Amino acid sequence: METKIKMMSRILILPLFFFLVLVVTSCYVSKDPQRAQTKKLQKGIIKDDSSYVYRLPYEPGESHLLVQGYFSRYSHRNRAALDFKMKRGTKICAVRGGVVIRVKEDGDKGGWNRKYRPEGNVVVIQHEDSSRAGYWHLQLNGALVNVGDIVEQGQVIGLSGKTGYTLFPHLHFISWKSNRGQWRQVATRFQTNKGILYLRPFRKYRNTNQTN
Numbered sequence: 001m002e003t004k005i006k007m008m009s010r011i012l013i014l015p016l017f018f019f020l021v022l023v024v025t026s027c028y029v030s031k032d033p034q035r036a037q038t039k040k041l042q043k044g045i046i047k048d049d050s051s052y053v054y055r056l057p058y059e060p061g062e063s064h065l066l067v068q069g070y071f072s073r074y075s076h077r078n079r080a081a082l083d084f085k086m087k088r089g090t091k092i093c094a095v096r097g098g099v100v101i102r103v104k105e106d107g108d109k110g111g112w113n114r115k116y117r118p119e120g121n122v123v124v125i126q127h128e129d130s131s132r133a134g135y136w137h138l139q140l141n142g143a144l145v146n147v148g149d150i151v152e153q154g155q156v157i158g159l160s161g162k163t164g165y166t167l168f169p170h171l172h173f174i175s176w177k178s179n180r181g182q183w184r185q186v187a188t189r190f191q192t193n194k195g196i197l198y199l200r201p202f203r204k205y206r207n208t209n210q211t212n
Contacts, residue, residue, distance in 0.1 A: 034071070034080060034184075034185075034186075034187070041187060041198045042069070042070070042187075042197075042198045042199070042200050043200075048189065048198075051188070051189055052096065052127075052129075052131075052188070052189070053189050053190070053191050053196055054095040054096055054175075054188045054189065054190050054191070055093065055094075055095050055096070055153055055154055055190070055191055055207065055209050056093075056095070056190055056191070056192060056205055056206075056207040056209075057084065057092055057093055057094075057095050057135065057171060057173055058084070058086070058090065058091065058092065058093055058171075058207055059091055059093060059156070059207060060154075060207050060208065060209050061206070061207065062090075062206065062207055063193075063204045063205065063206040063207075064084045064085060064086055064090075064204065064205065065084070065085045065202070065203070065204050066082060066083065066084055066085075066199050066200070066201050066202070066203055066204075066205065067083045067084070067085045067170065067201060067202070068081070068082065068083035068201055069082060069199060069200055069201035070082070070187045070198070080174070080175075080185035080186055080187045081172060081173065081174045081185065082172075082173045082174075082199060083170050083171070083172055083173075084170055084171045084173065085168070085169075085170050086160040086169060086170055086171050087160070087169060088139055088159075088160060088161050088162060088169045089139065089159050089160065089161075090159065090160040090171075091156045091158075091159060091160075092123075092135050092138070092156065092157055092158040092159065092160055092171055093154050093155060093156055093157065093207075094125060094133075094151045094152065094153055094154060094155050094157050095133055095153070095173070095175075095188075095190075096125070096127050096133060096153050097127070097128075097150075097151055097152045097153045097155075098125040098126050098127040098128065098132075098133075098150075098151060099125065099126050099148070099149070099150055099151075100123060100124070100125055100145045100146060100147050100148060100149045100150075100151060100157075101124050101125065101126045101132070101147060102122065102123070102124035102134075102147065103122070103123055103124075103143045103145065103146060103147050104120070104121050104122050104143075105121045105138060105140065105141050105142055105143040105158075106121070106140070106141075107119035107120055107121045107140065107163040107164060108140045108163065109163065110137070110161070110162040110163045110164055110165075110166050111165075111166070111167075112165070112166070112167045113165070114165055116163075116164055116165050116166075117164055117165040118164075119163050119164050120136050120137055120163050120164020120165065120166075121136070121137065121138035121139065121140070121142055121143065121158075121161065121163045121164070122134055122135060122136045122137075122138065123135045123138065123143050123145060123157050123158050125151060125157070130177075130178060131175060131176060131177045131178075131186070132175065132176045132177075133173065133174070133175045133176075134172075134173070134174045134175075134176075135157065135158060135171060135172075135173060136164060136171070136172035136173075136174075137160065137161055137162060137163055137164055137166050137169070137170060137171060137172050138158045138159060138160060138161050138163065139159050139160065139161025139162070139163065140161065140163065142158050142159035142160070142161050143157070143158045144156055144157055144158050144159070145157045145158070154209060175187075175188045190205070191208065191209060192205040192206065192207075192208065193205065193206040193207075193208045
Protein backbone atom coordinates (compact mmCIF):
# COMPACT_ATOMS: atom_id res chain seq x y z
CA MET A 1 0.00 0.00 0.00
CA GLU A 2 2.80 2.42 0.91
CA THR A 3 4.57 1.72 -2.42
CA LYS A 4 1.39 2.52 -4.37
CA ILE A 5 0.97 5.81 -2.50
CA LYS A 6 4.55 6.80 -3.34
CA MET A 7 4.00 5.93 -7.01
CA MET A 8 0.80 7.97 -7.15
CA SER A 9 2.54 10.92 -5.51
CA ARG A 10 5.26 10.87 -8.15
CA ILE A 11 2.67 10.70 -10.95
CA LEU A 12 0.95 13.79 -9.55
CA ILE A 13 4.08 15.75 -8.68
CA LEU A 14 6.06 15.30 -11.93
CA PRO A 15 3.52 16.98 -14.25
CA LEU A 16 3.20 19.85 -11.77
CA PHE A 17 6.98 20.21 -11.66
CA PHE A 18 7.36 20.37 -15.44
CA PHE A 19 4.42 22.79 -15.67
CA LEU A 20 6.07 25.15 -13.19
CA VAL A 21 9.40 24.95 -15.04
CA LEU A 22 7.64 25.80 -18.30
CA VAL A 23 5.79 28.74 -16.76
CA VAL A 24 8.85 30.14 -15.03
CA THR A 25 11.18 29.92 -18.04
CA SER A 26 8.61 31.28 -20.48
CA CYS A 27 7.89 34.22 -18.18
CA TYR A 28 11.57 35.02 -17.82
CA VAL A 29 12.39 35.30 -21.54
CA SER A 30 12.49 38.92 -22.61
CA LYS A 31 10.61 40.04 -25.72
CA ASP A 32 12.90 43.04 -26.15
CA PRO A 33 14.15 43.02 -29.78
CA GLN A 34 17.66 43.79 -28.49
CA ARG A 35 17.80 40.42 -26.75
CA ALA A 36 18.23 38.31 -29.90
CA GLN A 37 20.89 40.63 -31.32
CA THR A 38 22.77 40.78 -28.02
CA LYS A 39 22.81 37.00 -27.71
CA LYS A 40 24.31 36.74 -31.21
CA LEU A 41 26.96 39.33 -30.32
CA GLN A 42 27.84 37.42 -27.13
CA LYS A 43 28.24 34.16 -29.06
CA GLY A 44 30.22 35.76 -31.87
CA ILE A 45 27.57 34.90 -34.48
CA ILE A 46 27.56 38.54 -35.55
CA LYS A 47 30.48 40.96 -35.15
CA ASP A 48 30.68 44.59 -34.06
CA ASP A 49 33.93 46.52 -34.38
CA SER A 50 32.46 50.01 -34.28
CA SER A 51 31.16 50.49 -30.73
CA TYR A 52 33.20 51.94 -27.88
CA VAL A 53 35.38 49.45 -25.97
CA TYR A 54 34.79 49.77 -22.23
CA ARG A 55 37.13 48.80 -19.40
CA LEU A 56 35.95 46.33 -16.81
CA PRO A 57 34.59 48.15 -13.73
CA TYR A 58 37.30 47.03 -11.32
CA GLU A 59 41.02 47.45 -10.81
CA PRO A 60 43.71 46.08 -13.18
CA GLY A 61 44.69 42.50 -12.40
CA GLU A 62 41.40 41.69 -10.64
CA SER A 63 38.99 38.99 -11.78
CA HIS A 64 35.29 38.81 -10.95
CA LEU A 65 32.53 36.38 -11.83
CA LEU A 66 29.70 37.67 -13.99
CA VAL A 67 26.64 36.13 -12.32
CA GLN A 68 24.03 37.74 -14.57
CA GLY A 69 24.36 38.97 -18.11
CA TYR A 70 22.27 40.89 -20.62
CA PHE A 71 18.62 39.78 -20.63
CA SER A 72 19.29 36.88 -18.24
CA ARG A 73 16.27 34.86 -17.14
CA TYR A 74 16.22 36.23 -13.62
CA SER A 75 16.06 39.88 -12.60
CA HIS A 76 17.59 40.96 -15.95
CA ARG A 77 14.95 39.45 -18.21
CA ASN A 78 14.13 42.93 -19.59
CA ARG A 79 17.48 44.59 -18.95
CA ALA A 80 20.73 44.95 -20.86
CA ALA A 81 22.53 44.86 -17.52
CA LEU A 82 25.47 43.06 -15.91
CA ASP A 83 25.98 41.77 -12.36
CA PHE A 84 29.54 41.25 -11.11
CA LYS A 85 29.91 39.29 -7.87
CA MET A 86 32.03 41.32 -5.46
CA LYS A 87 32.78 41.47 -1.76
CA ARG A 88 31.68 44.57 0.12
CA GLY A 89 34.24 47.33 -0.17
CA THR A 90 35.66 46.26 -3.54
CA LYS A 91 36.87 49.30 -5.50
CA ILE A 92 34.63 50.18 -8.46
CA CYS A 93 36.29 51.84 -11.46
CA ALA A 94 34.80 53.95 -14.25
CA VAL A 95 34.41 51.92 -17.42
CA ARG A 96 34.72 55.15 -19.38
CA GLY A 97 35.55 58.78 -18.65
CA GLY A 98 32.89 61.44 -18.24
CA VAL A 99 31.00 63.72 -15.87
CA VAL A 100 29.26 62.51 -12.70
CA ILE A 101 25.57 63.46 -12.96
CA ARG A 102 24.05 61.50 -10.08
CA VAL A 103 25.23 60.22 -6.71
CA LYS A 104 23.30 58.44 -3.97
CA GLU A 105 25.16 56.96 -1.02
CA ASP A 106 22.86 57.28 2.02
CA GLY A 107 21.16 53.90 1.67
CA ASP A 108 22.03 51.42 4.41
CA LYS A 109 19.64 48.52 3.77
CA GLY A 110 19.45 45.76 1.23
CA GLY A 111 17.74 42.43 0.63
CA TRP A 112 15.63 40.31 -1.68
CA ASN A 113 12.51 42.44 -1.24
CA ARG A 114 11.29 45.26 -3.49
CA LYS A 115 10.83 47.50 -0.47
CA TYR A 116 14.63 47.88 -0.43
CA ARG A 117 14.83 49.21 -3.99
CA PRO A 118 14.96 52.91 -2.93
CA GLU A 119 17.94 52.10 -0.66
CA GLY A 120 20.23 51.24 -3.58
CA ASN A 121 23.28 53.52 -3.70
CA VAL A 122 24.47 54.53 -7.15
CA VAL A 123 26.86 56.62 -9.23
CA VAL A 124 25.85 57.65 -12.76
CA ILE A 125 28.37 59.05 -15.25
CA GLN A 126 27.61 60.74 -18.56
CA HIS A 127 30.14 60.20 -21.36
CA GLU A 128 31.25 62.55 -24.12
CA ASP A 129 28.82 61.02 -26.66
CA SER A 130 25.93 61.59 -24.15
CA SER A 131 25.64 57.90 -23.27
CA ARG A 132 25.52 57.08 -19.55
CA ALA A 133 26.67 54.34 -17.21
CA GLY A 134 25.21 53.46 -13.81
CA TYR A 135 26.93 51.60 -10.97
CA TRP A 136 24.46 50.24 -8.34
CA HIS A 137 24.40 48.65 -4.88
CA LEU A 138 27.35 50.65 -3.51
CA GLN A 139 27.89 50.48 0.24
CA LEU A 140 26.78 53.19 2.65
CA ASN A 141 28.88 56.32 1.96
CA GLY A 142 30.52 54.29 -0.78
CA ALA A 143 30.59 56.95 -3.50
CA LEU A 144 34.08 58.42 -3.93
CA VAL A 145 32.99 61.12 -6.39
CA ASN A 146 30.52 64.00 -6.37
CA VAL A 147 28.04 65.38 -8.89
CA GLY A 148 29.93 67.56 -11.36
CA ASP A 149 33.26 65.74 -11.00
CA ILE A 150 35.10 64.86 -14.20
CA VAL A 151 36.42 61.29 -14.02
CA GLU A 152 38.85 59.37 -16.19
CA GLN A 153 38.46 55.85 -17.51
CA GLY A 154 39.73 53.43 -14.86
CA GLN A 155 39.40 55.93 -11.98
CA VAL A 156 38.08 54.53 -8.69
CA ILE A 157 34.58 55.99 -8.19
CA GLY A 158 33.05 53.91 -5.41
CA LEU A 159 32.98 50.86 -3.15
CA SER A 160 30.73 47.89 -3.80
CA GLY A 161 28.10 46.81 -1.32
CA LYS A 162 24.68 45.27 -0.83
CA THR A 163 22.22 48.15 -0.75
CA GLY A 164 18.86 48.14 -2.47
CA TYR A 165 17.02 45.24 -4.06
CA THR A 166 19.69 42.55 -4.06
CA LEU A 167 20.24 39.05 -2.73
CA PHE A 168 24.02 39.31 -2.24
CA PRO A 169 26.85 41.87 -2.56
CA HIS A 170 27.58 42.69 -6.19
CA LEU A 171 27.93 45.49 -8.73
CA HIS A 172 24.96 46.07 -11.01
CA PHE A 173 26.08 47.87 -14.19
CA ILE A 174 23.94 49.43 -16.94
CA SER A 175 24.73 51.66 -19.90
CA TRP A 176 22.15 53.79 -21.73
CA LYS A 177 21.91 55.82 -24.92
CA SER A 178 19.37 58.43 -25.92
CA ASN A 179 17.57 58.26 -29.25
CA ARG A 180 15.55 61.45 -29.84
CA GLY A 181 14.94 61.81 -26.13
CA GLN A 182 14.09 58.14 -25.55
CA TRP A 183 16.60 56.42 -23.29
CA ARG A 184 17.32 52.75 -23.90
CA GLN A 185 19.72 50.33 -22.29
CA VAL A 186 22.51 49.02 -24.50
CA ALA A 187 24.94 46.12 -24.42
CA THR A 188 28.60 47.17 -24.37
CA ARG A 189 31.91 45.60 -25.38
CA PHE A 190 34.69 45.21 -22.81
CA GLN A 191 38.45 44.74 -22.97
CA THR A 192 39.22 41.52 -21.08
CA ASN A 193 41.98 38.94 -20.71
CA LYS A 194 40.07 36.94 -23.33
CA GLY A 195 39.93 39.77 -25.84
CA ILE A 196 37.29 42.40 -26.65
CA LEU A 197 33.97 40.76 -25.81
CA TYR A 198 30.31 41.11 -25.03
CA LEU A 199 30.41 39.44 -21.61
CA ARG A 200 28.58 36.19 -20.88
CA PRO A 201 27.30 34.99 -17.48
CA PHE A 202 29.00 32.40 -15.29
CA ARG A 203 32.44 33.38 -16.55
CA LYS A 204 35.29 35.21 -14.84
CA TYR A 205 36.91 38.15 -16.57
CA ARG A 206 40.22 39.73 -15.59
CA ASN A 207 40.97 43.40 -16.10
CA THR A 208 44.22 43.53 -18.10
CA ASN A 209 44.31 47.31 -18.55
CA GLN A 210 47.28 49.10 -17.06
CA THR A 211 46.93 52.23 -14.95
CA ASN A 212 48.20 55.46 -16.49
